[in-house]
Amino acid sequence: MCLEPSKKVRRLIYFLAGAMSVGSAVVCLAQSGLRPEPPDWFAGDAHVHRGIGCGRSNEKEMLTAQELLEMMKTNNLAVISVLADIGNGEIKFVEKDLPLITGRDNPASTPDRILHWDAEWHYDPEGVTFERKVIGGHLILLGLKRGGQPFAQYTYPILQWAREQGAVGGYAHMQYLPFGFYAPPDGIPQSLDCCAPLEYPVEIALGSSAFLMEDVHGSDSAMQAYYRILNCGFRPGLAASTDYSCNYMEPLGTLLTYVRIPNGKLGYDQWVEGIAKGRTVIARNGHKEFLNLEVNGTARPGDELRLERKGPVRVRIEWRSLTRAVGRIELIHDGAVVASQTASVGPNSPAVFETTVDFSHSGWLAARRMDWQNGHQTHTGAVFVLADARPIRASSSDAEFFVKWIDNLLERTSPGGPWSEFLSQDREPAQGRYRRARAAFQRIAAEARALGN
Secondary structure (H helix, E strand, O other): OOOOOOHHHHHHHHHHHOHHHHHHHHOHHHHOOOOOOOOOEEEEEEEEOOOOEOOEOOHHHOOOHHHHHHHOOOOOOOEEEEEEEOOEOOOOOHHHHHHHOOOOOOOOOEOOEEEEEEEEEOEOOOOOOOOOOOOOOOEEEEOOOOOOOOOOOOOHHHHHHHHOOOOEEEEOOHHHOOOOOOOOOOOOOOOOOOOOOOOHHHHHHOOOOOEEEEOOOOOHHHHHHHHHHHHOOOOOEEEEOOOEOOOOOOOOOOOEEEEEOOOOOOOHHHHHHHHHOOOEEEEOOOOOEEEEEEEOOOEOOOOEEEEOOOEEEEEEEEEEEOOOEEEEEEEEEOOEEEEEEEEEEEOOEOEEEEEEEEEOOOEEEEEEEEEOOOEEEEEEOOEEEEEOOOOOOOOHHHHHHHHHHHHHHHHHHOOOOOOHHHHOOOHHHHHHHHHHHHHHHHHHHHHHHHOOO
């Protein structure tokens, strides 16, 4: 018999004994090889650091590939992306990670567990003493062929540097965005912190960012940002990861991403491609549960479904869990809950929720499993439903929100603005991209208003 410790107990165990000594005691079900997901889905953690920082203080604690491989067993992970910190950050000894970025799986990998070195880029604007500081956010770069430490005062050149290698980039720490009780009334950031991805709507709109990521412990603010950008017709992938060890050294995969690989053959490039294409389901409570979303019997997260005319689609959501749980399954249509069902699940006892949704215009669907205290625990990527081959223009107010967001960026980074120092060298090209993205959101807002949205 194996009882799963609570989150508080897991933190205490890791603090007292270290991650390596308790891996076999944390999640026995995961280690047994049981999986809640179908065989063509693969669970992984795309934001792992092995360096020193966030609770690890001396060089001997820098994790080896073999130690990381062992740590993957706790949540039965198929993939981890081990990220060199290629900016001014908290994780030290980047020079030891850079040579490991080769575009190939680490030799310690096995047929069912892939370790692969990639990179995180950031120069935090607050809370650090580093000379270089950037407001754009933290970038996760996946699929690099070589390491490096490029610098710019805005994020586009770094995303382009990755793209030239055939890699993809996306924004981490979406949970840092303002939302809820403590957010400004209009939701537009007025102050800086370490990590908020302030340039994410710019580079999503201009096509250089492939995905959005929540990490550490996540929050519903990350989902609200995702919904808003989908309502404007953009299709970034959705990912969740731990940012180990900056997550209180909880196990790898406590936040994880399930990726669907259509041919069912695990490979790192295919796994990264699945993130970029939105073929994902994310979980905030380890490798315990899965949501399977199907629309009209065939379309799954990341897919596009074309309707010849306006009308209903059939939706089927299946919640599977390795442990007994009670929660609420919710269907999201263009950012709003349109149907829900409270359900209980257990091993070999999934919950199935079926309904129909009418589409009067193009839009999207996603499913989530909600916990009454902690928000979304599992969330699917979106299925895109196009009616009459028209683009998704689901919300003029969301597009106008991003116009205001970019207006704020332009005002604060212009000469005399409180953030002007952060674009002292790259103001013209950075603000040029801000203006291009702003024009795109203005056009989208007008098109949405014309549809009455």
